[in-house]
Amino acid sequence: MEITLAMIKELRESTHAGVMDCKKALLQSNGDFAAAEKVLKEMGLAAVAKRVDRSTNEGRVTILQKDNKFVMVDITCETDFVAKNNEFINLGKNVAEKILSEGYTQIEQPLVEMVNGLIATINENMKVKRFALMECGPNQYVATYIHGEGKIGVLIRFNADDPKILSDEAFKDFAFKCALQVCAQDPMYLDGKDVPKDYCDEQLGIFRKQVESLDKPENVKEGIVRGKLSKHLGEICLNQQVFDFDNPDGLTVEKLFAKFNKDHGCKTSIESFVRYRAGGND
Numbered sequence: 001m002e003i004t005l006a007m008i009k010e011l012r013e014s015t016h017a018g019v020m021d022c023k024k025a026l027l028q029s030n031g032d033f034a035a036a037e038k039v040l041k042e043m044g045l046a047a048v049a050k051r052v053d054r055s056t057n058e059g060r061v062t063i064l065q066k067d068n069k070f071v072m073v074d075i076t077c078e079t080d081f082v083a084k085n086n087e088f089i090n091l092g093k094n095v096a097e098k099i100l101s102e103g104y105t106q107i108e109q110p111l112v113e114m115v116n117g118l119i120a121t122i123n124e125n126m127k128v129k130r131f132a133l134m135e136c137g138p139n140q141y142v143a144t145y146i147h148g149e150g151k152i153g154v155l156i157r158f159n160a161d162d163p164k165i166l167s168d169e170a171f172k173d174f175a176f177k178c179a180l181q182v183c184a185q186d187p188m189y190l191d192g193k194d195v196p197k198d199y200c201d202e203q204l205g206i207f208r209k210q211v212e213s214l215d216k217p218e219n220v221k222e223g224i225v226r227g228k229l230s231k232h233l234g235e236i237c238l239n240q241q242v243f244d245f246d247n248p249d250g251l252t253v254e255k256l257f258a259k260f261n262k263d264h265g266c267k268t269s270i271e272s273f274v275r276y277r278a279g280g281n282d
Helices: 005-015 019-028 033-051 086-102 109-122 163-167 169-185 197-211 218-236 253-264
Strands: 058-066 069-077 126-135 140-147 152-160 268-277
Touching: 005 019, 005 033, 019 033, 058 086, 058 140, 058 152, 069 086, 069 140, 069 152, 069 268, 086 109, 086 126, 109 126, 126 152, 126 268, 140 169, 152 163, 152 169, 163 169, 169 253, 169 268, 197 218, 253 268
Parallel strands: none
Antiparallel strands: 058 069, 069 126, 140 152, 152 268
């Protein structure tokens, strides 16, 4: 049977496979479209298997909202070139939609199959690395931020004693800037009280080693050590970080919230946040 360009085009449009792969599949199946699609699927699975061990240090973070639910998905790939590919961008959106529509709470096989389908087309290893879900209650607000064509994504949820403040433009602006703060400063914890004791003890041990050779009384050394720990916690805890935006007095995040609440007669606070860097571990 003669394999025409029209047949190849039709198979390519239905499967998104490459032109030569479509032609090969049609020849192998003697022009039978159903059989050709099966051949392409088998070829695609083989392509996935060949690439499964390749490192995926690039990627894109996608955020999607549906009603009061938010999802942030980190899909990784091998190269920055593919991370900017429209098909890869659409994959992120489709995976996010699937997670919300199906109510997934972990990476399920249908999501893996969606990614595998694009691996077969683009010939580069990819995977759904992780995703985070965030639901917004009646007294809550979620701010989102995507930086640098999906290089970093942030979800941050706020609580309020009165839901009216959540629609105030001043609050929305403050909330968005808090998302920018998380993106720029990459805090490990929300508050100093959230830091595990083991971590603090480990840091204290490091700082004591740093000052043991100083010619100072032990109580002075210990004061220096405690000061170093306080400074470190101020760097890794969001509430204790100095706010980066519109902050001439150099106030911390928690002090700016106290000021905002006093000025607006309300009580708002950050409840939680998630920050993903595409292809990274944060």
